[in-house]
Amino acid sequence: MSIRQGLLALLGEGPMYGYQLRQEFEQRTGGTWPLNIGQVYTTLGRLQRDGLVDETDRREDGSVLYALTDSGRTALDRWWLTPVERGTPTRDELAIKLALAITSDGVDVAAVVQRQRSESMRALQEYTRLKARIPDPPDPQDLAWLLVVDSLIYAVEAEVRWLDHAEQRIARRAGRAAAPGRRSRSEGNGDDDQPEGAPAAQGTAGAPSAAGARARTGVAR
Amino acid sequence: MIATETTPLLRLGQVGRTHRQGQLEVQALRGVSLEIRSGELVAVMGPSGSGKSTLLHVAGGLDTPTTGNVEVDGVSLGLLSTRARAALRRRTVGYVFQDLNLIPALTAVENVMLPRELDGVGVRQARQEALSALAEVDLADLADRFPDEMSGGQQQRVAIARALVGPRRLVLADEPTGALDSGTGEQILRLLRTRVDAGAAGLLVTHDARHAAWADRVVFLRDGTVVDATANDRPESLLAGGRDAS
Numbered sequence: 001m002s003i004r005q006g007l008l009a010l011l012g013e014g015p016m017y018g019y020q021l022r023q024e025f026e027q028r029t030g031g032t033w034p035l036n037i038g039q040v041y042t043t044l045g046r047l048q049r050d051g052l053v054d055e056t057d058r059r060e061d062g063s064v065l066y067a068l069t070d071s072g073r074t075a076l077d078r079w080w081l082t083p084v085e086r087g088t089p090t091r092d093e094l095a096i097k098l099a100l101a102i103t104s105d106g107v108d109v110a111a112v113v114q115r116q117r118s119e120s121m122r123a124l125q126e127y128t129r130l131k132a133r134i135p136d137p138p139d140p141q142d143l144a145w146l147l148v149v150d151s152l153i154y155a156v157e158a159e160v161r162w163l164d165h166a167e168q169r170i171a172r173r174a175g176r177a178a179a180p181g182r183r184s185r186s187e188g189n190g191d192d193d194q195p196e197g198a199p200a201a202q203g204t205a206g207a208p209s210a211a212g213a214r215a216r217t218g219v220a221r
Numbered sequence: 222m223i224a225t226e227t228t229p230l231l232r233l234g235q236v237g238r239t240h241r242q243g244q245l246e247v248q249a250l251r252g253v254s255l256e257i258r259s260g261e262l263v264a265v266m267g268p269s270g271s272g273k274s275t276l277l278h279v280a281g282g283l284d285t286p287t288t289g290n291v292e293v294d295g296v297s298l299g300l301l302s303t304r305a306r307a308a309l310r311r312r313t314v315g316y317v318f319q320d321l322n323l324i325p326a327l328t329a330v331e332n333v334m335l336p337r338e339l340d341g342v343g344v345r346q347a348r349q350e351a352l353s354a355l356a357e358v359d360l361a362d363l364a365d366r367f368p369d370e371m372s373g374g375q376q377q378r379v380a381i382a383r384a385l386v387g388p389r390r391l392v393l394a395d396e397p398t399g400a401l402d403s404g405t406g407e408q409i410l411r412l413l414r415t416r417v418d419a420g421a422a423g424l425l426v427t428h429d430a431r432h433a434a435w436a437d438r439v440v441f442l443r444d445g446t447v448v449d450a451t452a453n454d455r456p457e458s459l460l461a462g463g464r465d466a467s
Binding site for chain 1: 266268408411414430431433434435436439441448449450451452
């Protein structure tokens, strides 16, 4: 998704001024994606060039009221119904770190996993505290923000579950591998798969960084 | 009363618990220490067999440690007679289990009254306390319903009201969201959090990271030992942006 679609979505509700668009966008995404006003006007300029939005009014102070054109409306409708594309999985630093840990001598893999799990739980606690401040049931303003926080929570949860899973897998391997074959690559051939199936190994790579979101939300809230 | 506001409501000191199965000795807990104060919710996470449930049972006086010491509200359980221990347990500790354990033939309010009646409190007072406990979990309207006339989430709220009725301030919860869907499960955690913020103390045993995240502190249990814990940070300090997560 780009700012472009975000602005189209907001204009789908009715004409707005540039500064309004910026305000609305930040409010509804809970401040997790701050925009500067320059980005907003540059994007509006391109949307206008492409015939998707148009100026409907210009105030004396120079601020312009933008509205969707018909082709803008079509583009927006299409966007709502198009699933978000999965990017190429970024190299997951955590998965690679673990892979290196289990194949390196003298590394306490359990400690590596636990250190990470504690850190992930800390992030999960922080996000949950943010969530706890949102009244339940939320009013419409807060609902958008709540969904953003929930999405961060589920992403970290996936990481914790993956760590639990990895730990069990490693423990089983350690249990079976006696003295020889410690470096054998044939261990992970999938015959010891968890019955419940592995949760997607989705790291935090794609999500906004915990620290970043925290700093921003701290300001926004 | 010996206990003060700063006395932990629950204190485990180097608690060990060994089960004997014939020739076999299973060390369910090994030197576990833990303190929980009023206003604190602590989650214990660990895989099955890590000793989570034993920890909860020992903490609530339902099981006796082989070594070490358990104090509830400043009183060492080991120094009490069986009878006195049962009385302390009933007065101070409430339990919420995965299986709701509500009595089907009793209405919501009667279920919540029960522990107070066992305490020897008069019916009128027990009823009053039960109604206010139900109001605190937002169920005042359903006081006269029977468990099977309520949803799973409502039943679990009754169980929480029962756990914290009267003077009880320590709630021990074992996978309290077990059979509930994720939205309802979250409401239960939110409620537990609210009751703890209002002055109770909670020990929550769960394997669900999202639920454990409602706690102030998360303790990781492996093979009967605490291997790590997250610090009891307050949100203000975190949101100030002073700490980097990377």
